[in-house]
Amino acid sequence: MDIVESVSKRTFSGSSGTYNVQALELAAARERSKLKGFNITVRFLDDTEHEFHVGKRCKGSVIMDQVYQHLELVEKDYFGLQYSENGSAPNVNKPELMRWLDPSKPIKKQLNNCQYPLYFRVKFYVSDPSKLQEEYTRYQFCLQIRRDILEGRLVLAPSTAILLASYTVQAELGDYQPEEHGPNYLSSIQLIPGQCEEMEKKIAELHKLHKGQSPAQAEFNFLDHAKRIEMYGVELHKTRDNTNREIQLGVTHMGLVVFQNNIKINTFSWSKIMKISFKRKQFFIQLIRELSEDYDTLLGFNMESYRSSKTLWKACVEHHTFFRLDSPKVKRKFPFSLGSKFTYSGRTEFQTVADVKRRGKLERKFVRSPSKQLVRPVPPIEEKGKGILAPGRPPRPYDNKVTSLGAKEPRKAWADDSQLSDDDGGFLERTLEGPFSPGGRVLSYVDEEIPSPTSNGLYDTPPYSASHSPTSQITDETLVTITLHPEEGKYGFNVKGGTSRDVPILVSRVAPNTPADKCTPRLSEGDQVIQINGVDVSHALHEDVVMLIHRARGTSDGKLVLVVKPNVLYAGMEEFEEPPYQYVPVGELQRPPSPENALEQSMLLLADGLASGALIARYEMLYRKHPELTCDVSLESKNINKNRYRDISPYDSTRVILKNAPSGDYINANYVNMKINGTDIINKYIATQGPLQSTCEDFWQMILEEKCNLIVMLTTLIERGRAKCHKYWPNVGETLTMQNVIIQCVGETTDESGSFIFRDFSLTDVKNNTEWNLKHIQYVAWPDHGVPDSPALFLSFTEKVREARKGDAPVVVHCSAGIGRTGVLVLMETALCLIEAGEPVYPLEIVKTMREQRAMMIQNASQYRFVCESVHTAYLQTIGDEAKLFR
Template sequence: MIESVSKRAFRGSSGTYNVHALELAAARERKLKGLSVTVRFLDDAEYVFHVDNRVKGSVLLELVYQHLELVEKDYFGLQYSEDSCILGNGSSWMRWLDPSKSIKKQLGNCQNQLYFRVKFYVSDPSKLQEEYTRYQFYLQLRRDILEGRIQLAPSTAILLASYTVQSELGDFQPEEHGPNYLSNLQLVPNQTEEIEKKISELHKLHTGQLPADAEFNFLDHAKRIDMYGVELHKAKDNAHKEIQLGVTHLGLVVFQNGVRINLFSWSKIMKISFKRKRFFIQLRREPSENYDTLLGFNMETYRSSKTLWKSCVEHHTFFRLHSPRVRRKFPLSLGSKFAYYGRTEYQTVSEVRQRGILERKFVRSPSKQLVKHTICPPPSLEDKGKIGIAPARPPGPYAHKITSLDTKEPKKAWTEDSVDRRISDDDGGFLEKTLEGPFSPGLAARVISYADEDPPSPTSNGLYYTPPYSVSQSPTSQLADDVSVTIVLHPDEEGKYGFNVKGGNDPNVPILVSRVAPNTPADKCVPRLCEGDQLMQINGHDVSHALHQEVVNLIQDARGISSGKLVLVTKPAASYRLSAEFEEPPYQYVPAGGQDPPSPGDALKQSMLLLADGLASGALIARYETLYRKHPELTCDESCKPHNINKNRYRDILPYDCSRVVLKNAPNGDYINANFVTMSIPTTDTSNVYIATQGPLPSTAEDFWQMILEEECDLIVMLTTIVERGRAKCHKYWPEVGEAMSFVNVEVRSVREETDESESFVFRDFVLTDKETDQSREIRHMQYLAWPDHGVPDSPRLFLLFTERVRKARSRPDAPVVVHCSAGIGRTGVLVLMETALCLMEAGQPVYPLEIVRTMREQRSMMIQNASQYRFVCESVHAAYCEKKVM
């Protein structure tokens, strides 16, 4: 028996080991080491991840990606709020989890709640190869709309909601979908019965679209919204006006009162930097400028300034570079050492294309339940970086999980037995005269950027240089040039592969895939055959210079063998520039009620019905964005000669050689950045001739007036102001009233100037005198003041009024009308299209705006510069038709 001893007996011992104390310390250490983090996903499901608190954010991110089985993971990230953090400053703005820093250091004593979100919004959903990735983007954008982070027009919100309904409920079924079948779904903010009725009407038009198709269409329309993918940062400009700055794949965007007022593209930005609460950008110098433009913005705090700077660094690296810059260690370097070291978009797309697409099944999450009369109004612009989770139905277990399929020829998770699979031509098996169907994820729409956009180096805490970049160096284009895709097809039970080819009229015309039928081998193969892909080889035979009939014969021969195996080596569509040959109308309008099709005399009415349908569905804008900006076969060599380069206001707005205006007796040579644009009106003798030109530079004002003299012009239409947003857009090439401006060959005297009551227009009268002959003539000058650069007029009524006044000002039908804005393509093209449409209406001829744009771009590149301008002029055309119809 062991007798008890007093504690005094241990005091003189030579050694002790405190087991109990060490056990308690070890337990505390184990407790401190472990960290439980709850991640909330885009479908509102939550999952708890257990990590060591010393690990970096990249470990947690990888666990999240593995949990979702997400392949195209680099577009996503984790956000956390600083509301409950000791480290925070009390703001409720969201922070992105930094993969390179400790999780514990970033989260501090937060409640360890993170949100899985899209961090880099892809410029085009067709770049996303996986259906599951597109679904995650769809969930994110749907959340952005419902929570008010994206403000959009009611018509756009209704259209997007109709795609949500199609994805969740499928085709409209009258026997299943009663009058109030949408009343329990939360589809748009401030939802009403009237809005639900409009959504239902559009839902009926989406028959046949699978959930993946509807979600792709949702993304394809959402990408055109001004606030798509923009996280706003509050700032003030140099005039101390409240503005918001956002970063996108295009560059830095400036908003004021919810309206986008400027875009500084990455191609125009040289440096980005910050110092304390000041954020700076340095712009690339144009050929016509002899100074550097440095723009500064006042941010709320030092941290907000640095956050914006870091966002710029990340977005520029991700979207514009092939790979992140190499990490370099400079022991004595000053300023922030932050850089983005994750994979870029180029690397992500390359890997997925080389690996191939794995077909997956997953469960889609339903829309949130709508609680009537309790919908919160959209948050203000200042609250758009904040998290606000709308009430939702509890998601089913594993709703966010996906299941991989190991079958050699995977089937889609959603199938449609009613899809018409009748294919009857010999070019691969697709019926050419099928109506225009829903968008296909394989159809890569072109990314439209601004050519003359206004997209900075002080000592700073952070400095980032944007590397030189050109179209030829585009990551996307280089990817396509470097990658050839091998596709293996087996015929279906009808012996068809499911695709069409075109081209091959001569050996120099490539063979291209013109159509891919849904749910056919060409559509379901991995990787998928896409419209616009160029065929390079067929079963080992080189067809890069083959004729069309040779290709058809090779395809037919493949059907004849027992296996029917067809091996295609293709060059992706993004690797070359091709004018998409969309012809309006893509289908024939059939009146409701089984009436006979409209007669030829009703062609104008039919075209207006098509125009209205295209505006409502968004198809009109989609076709516009596939049209080439510059004709691939027309040269601009004269403009690139050394002695002419500095005569161009913008380096990428150049006149075609075949239609350029040639000066005969100009002191500075025969070149001017201007093109003849002729618009003929069918069934009439009318041909409106324009000279589309850039706003004159100080060095080209003499050439401009020489052109007016030689071409005998008597009307000048100016669609810009002298200075816009602090940058010169056009040189003041005319004198003040009562004064004269003299050149070598001509003299210009201003005799009158008048501003209209709305202060939107200025009308001037000049007298132009030929010094050689001493002959004079009057020149009418009409300037539109209220038309923002890259934007649209505030009032369609004023725009139509101005266009009518231009038409009335024509004194001679054979004299060209000089039209210019800053670059001579955007606003210039809008006016030419509008006047052409009015002339067609008067002649009773149909109006197809896309054909008018195509005709203009065959004579001057990039006419009508962006989708918002095209939509505006199409809406104005329809409004003019309705007004004339009422009158």
């Protein structure tokens, strides 16, 4: 035994060598096993599939990179790979079964069975498609949203579904071509759930309107409308609130949203949320404390399981990091704390956008996959009004790989149509109507002209020949003359009425992109036709009017001269007036957590509200008329004709009462006083309508009695051919004499931009023989409907008003009705004063204060959005100016 040991020591000592055969064999086996790996099938948004080979120990990032390379996807961070534990496809009814592949974890630890496919999907729905630089990225988003619609994940109105479907058709088929696209050319394409023949007709009509749009343009318009849908990008998670009521929570780019029966009932923006947590089956949201509270608001929700609770929590972490942070690398405050250490490991949206801008756009063409086929039984079941969805057709023999295609020559969308309806004024054979029509007019209160469908971004208006351009002129304040020349044999409007000689002829419909739509002023639904080519038709029968229109179209130039009375359909009709009561949610005005940074926090809330759309949603829920305030005096028979518009009446409690006016004490005007919090300042206004010829003396009597020294005019006299305000002042060097006051215009200047006109008046009180000076500032660059082009010019105008304000006398502000643009100016000046005082600005609270003094102040959502954007711009300018002082 001793000999063996001594030999062994001598043998393996000194100059010797070893070779570990077993260890190397095991290592080689492990390497071979790793190289073998396994195949994973990925199913793409166009229903194509591809197999990818990965090693057994690879992390999720490996296969994700392979997928992105396969698609040659640049803006890849918006997308992810989903899988389910049981191999099922994404299911709208069971979203809790789906998991997102984590790029930082091994694939084998995440997939129970690698035979199950992965699903390539949009993970982060962009808030604005203009952020997507690549056409190919937008195409993938379109595929995802179409799938969301067909699978019932994205709930939307039928009219919106039809509009989106029309953009899909334009992107896939190009311009409408009558010789190629027969009456049922859409019947084999699966576009929307419950697709039926009536819907396809409406899609086809909209398809015709998209002529000239390239696939990329059609897809951008598709996304631009899809982003406004309430459930866009929201994957609902089932839960119950503290009353055990069934609700759903969804995570979006702007925060958490709460739905009940697919109706949004609440929104918690990221700036309002302090902390999100979960414990077992409970999910918690801790909100920032409000000024009136001495405790933090903690909301609890009961999820279906621990797994669903954690899935929702992880979605919150990822969405907040992706959309709100510049970089995901945020140090944990307590690195050794208990609980989940999960973080988002990809790039943020900020990094993605910056990287793509640095690289520049990749100009490339690719093949778009077709929509699925829709197979119907023969004959179709029309009584149910729905088609039957069939499995999609096999994909074309190509996938999403980049390829070169020749550009397709645009085709004409409008075809000759000799068949005319019996009430045709040169319109389409069939037109959109009813609840599916996105071009249908929404009645609003009248300060702004109701825009045509071509002016709201829904349709592109092509240029038209100057020789055929429609013209118009004003005959007086109530009648308008419009001259039309046909395009493609059509004028573009329908008429109704004339069933007897006592029933007026009214314009019932106006088609977009036609002479009737493009004329100035636009021929509008509800206009009464008084004359046709010099023939009086105020008491004509319907068939006589149709004959006159046909006769005009048959002449060599097709000239049609109409004299119309504007919008008689809407004048004084009770069913279109504002309902007396409207629900106002409690607590819609959110406040910051502490007085020190109250202004800053209010601006954060404002920015979030603008980005998410929540700001507009809350505005639209606010009453227009205060339910407890009356307007009885305005409805008295002696005063009705003093109102420019039947719908716009001053509250009795705040109306201006004239003392010595020859025609009585009534004028359509209200006192509006705006207190500036944190100061002793009260900005006083008189909000009034643009004077009529018959109320001009009442207007100047009000100026006299109130000793006003500033008038702000926010309209021109004529807009789109319609009288908006009577010229109530004299020309330069001339004098206007009233019973109690004499007005002389002593000067008039225009600013360099041509946007503002400044006038100086001298007023004489006849009875007291006293004089004083008065300034008149007119904003002439505000569009006839809508909002100014940018906040900068409007802010400059508001500053001019502030500089001209003197003393304690109220500033008289008017537009046409004295509610829309008038309210925008009052809100803007109020906000500027609050910012100067370092006080928080809550625009909705300001609107509410104004509407308690004059009904309907700030008339529509576009005006409210614009003034909120202007307030935020002014705040950013203030911060910039302060920063310069400390440099």
